[in-house]
Amino acid sequence: MSTFPSTPEEFYALRDDRTNRCVTSSDYQRIGCAVYLASNQAATADGQTMLLVAANLLSRWCRRVTIALPSTVAHPELGSGDLGRLVLAQMQDADPFGEFQVVDIESAALSDVALCIGGRPPRAASGTTVFISASGWLAGLSYQQPLAMPMSHPANRLGAVAAACLGVGQIFKMALGMHAELGLREGTFDLSRLEWSNELSLGWPTSTDVGKVLMVGAGSVGSAVAYCARVAGLRGSIDILDRDTIKVENFNRSPIFGHTTFGLTKASAVARFLGESKLWATPIEEWWKEFTERKGRLSIDYDVWLPLANEFNVRHAMQQWVPPLMIHASTGVNWGVNHGRHVPGRDDCLVDRFPAEVSADQLACSTAQVSIANVSVDAALPFASVFAGILITADLVRALLPDYPQVPNFALFDWYGPLDVILKSNRQPRPGCVCLDQGQAFHDRFNAATKYRSSFGF
Numbered sequence: 001m002s003t004f005p006s007t008p009e010e011f012y013a014l015r016d017d018r019t020n021r022c023v024t025s026s027d028y029q030r031i032g033c034a035v036y037l038a039s040n041q042a043a044t045a046d047g048q049t050m051l052l053v054a055a056n057l058l059s060r061w062c063r064r065v066t067i068a069l070p071s072t073v074a075h076p077e078l079g080s081g082d083l084g085r086l087v088l089a090q091m092q093d094a095d096p097f098g099e100f101q102v103v104d105i106e107s108a109a110l111s112d113v114a115l116c117i118g119g120r121p122p123r124a125a126s127g128t129t130v131f132i133s134a135s136g137w138l139a140g141l142s143y144q145q146p147l148a149m150p151m152s153h154p155a156n157r158l159g160a161v162a163a164a165c166l167g168v169g170q171i172f173k174m175a176l177g178m179h180a181e182l183g184l185r186e187g188t189f190d191l192s193r194l195e196w197s198n199e200l201s202l203g204w205p206t207s208t209d210v211g212k213v214l215m216v217g218a219g220s221v222g223s224a225v226a227y228c229a230r231v232a233g234l235r236g237s238i239d240i241l242d243r244d245t246i247k248v249e250n251f252n253r254s255p256i257f258g259h260t261t262f263g264l265t266k267a268s269a270v271a272r273f274l275g276e277s278k279l280w281a282t283p284i285e286e287w288w289k290e291f292t293e294r295k296g297r298l299s300i301d302y303d304v305w306l307p308l309a310n311e312f313n314v315r316h317a318m319q320q321w322v323p324p325l326m327i328h329a330s331t332g333v334n335w336g337v338n339h340g341r342h343v344p345g346r347d348d349c350l351v352d353r354f355p356a357e358v359s360a361d362q363l364a365c366s367t368a369q370v371s372i373a374n375v376s377v378d379a380a381l382p383f384a385s386v387f388a389g390i391l392i393t394a395d396l397v398r399a400l401l402p403d404y405p406q407v408p409n410f411a412l413f414d415w416y417g418p419l420d421v422i423l424k425s426n427r428q429p430r431p432g433c434v435c436l437d438q439g440q441a442f443h444d445r446f447n448a449a450t451k452y453r454s455s456f457g458f
């Protein structure tokens with residue numbers, strides 16, 4: 001195991017490597033940000049969630065962050081705990097060399113850019129402020145004042161996580177000096193329906209028991225799923241399969257990897273994080289190949305698989321094992337976040353979605369249009385991985401609601417542009433794809449008892 005970097009230069013060279021693969025300028029490294037939590041939001045779960053997530057995301061690329069709080073406020077989940085101390089500890093774990101401070105909102109000095117949760121801060125230059133707001137499934141982004149949000153189910157804080165992604169994503173664009181036309185659009189994003197709308201979003205399930213989950217790959221997206229699942233209060237069990245260990249290069253986009261988890265396996269770090277959640281988490285420090293060689297298919301009895309490893313052959317190998325419901329999301333160097341869902345008998349499969357792993361002669365005999373997926377590479381922006389995690393978590397919740405699946409099986413979020421258009425479609429299997437041979441008889445044999453069987457197309 002390598003040792004932790006002892007100098008800022010050494011640390012940032014590793015930490016920012018993956019971010020630098022996505023951008024053409026290093027201007028983001030020099031900017032100072034402030035996050036303001038207005039008093040009207042300070043005591044709310046949505047307000048505190050937005051603060052915790054935004055501060056976490058900022059600390060993974062911004063080296064100078066000031067957190068401005070109205071006064072010492074208690075975290076509802078920590079009893080008498082100090083929210084400022086909690087936020088600061090989380091940021092210092094993500095970046096031990098960062099200049100992070102918590103100040104009183106009245107004494108906060110002017111910063112280069114400001115992320116505002118709730119009202120306008122006492123001192124903020126116009127044109128440098130971004131407002132975020134949240135309620136239930138809804139995430140708001142605006143530039144002049146916070147958006148008014150309808151009341152929603154108090155247990156649902158997923159909109160708050162999405163709002164933090166939107167806000168920090170926009171701050172990152174401003175820090176890069178990107179053209180205003182590429183700025184994120186204002187408005188209310190409904191995470192339940194994956195569209196810009198503040199009208200009727202989906203409800204919240206009476207039980208958040210998602211059943212038995214298999215997570216394959218606990219890297220940036222997998223750890224973000226764990227982070228969001230804990231926020232959502234998901235129950236059930238989750239086995240976390242990954243043999244890789246945590247490196248500084250992972251810190252830029254995972255919300256839970258940091259100094260204290262450096263060198264641990266990703267599986268054990270994610271399981272440890274979930275120790276404080278309502279999910280029973282078990283780390284499995286193996287690769288997929290080792291896991292399947294040790295176990296027979298009939299002994300792999302999970303209700304839902306999360307295929308989050310990005311090696312192509314893993315996805316292909318997983319599909320060959322006749323998976324039940326699968327939910328995933330992936331990120332790329334081009335700022336895109338892809339969301340995918342695969343309900344057997346209804347949707348396309350992993351082989352359809354990631355055709356790059358299929359040999360050329362297999363594709364040649366297909367007359368269907370071959371979709372070139374936004375293939376995942378090992379680089380992404382901080383907000384992109386957490387956004388991928390929230391998309392997966394949202395679909396796990398949707399699966400507990402009536403009329404699943406409520407949204408198409410594919411969605412593409414292009415974070416490079418204003419996010420005005422969210423490409424959504426229902427992908428179908430290619431003629432001759434392996435999944436078409438995995439018909440009802442196969443699924444009855446392997447997946448008949450799984451929790452989401454009733455949503456299957458046969």
Ligand SMILES: [Zn+2]
Pocket residue numbers: 348349350351352429430433434435436
């Ligand atoms: Zn297929």
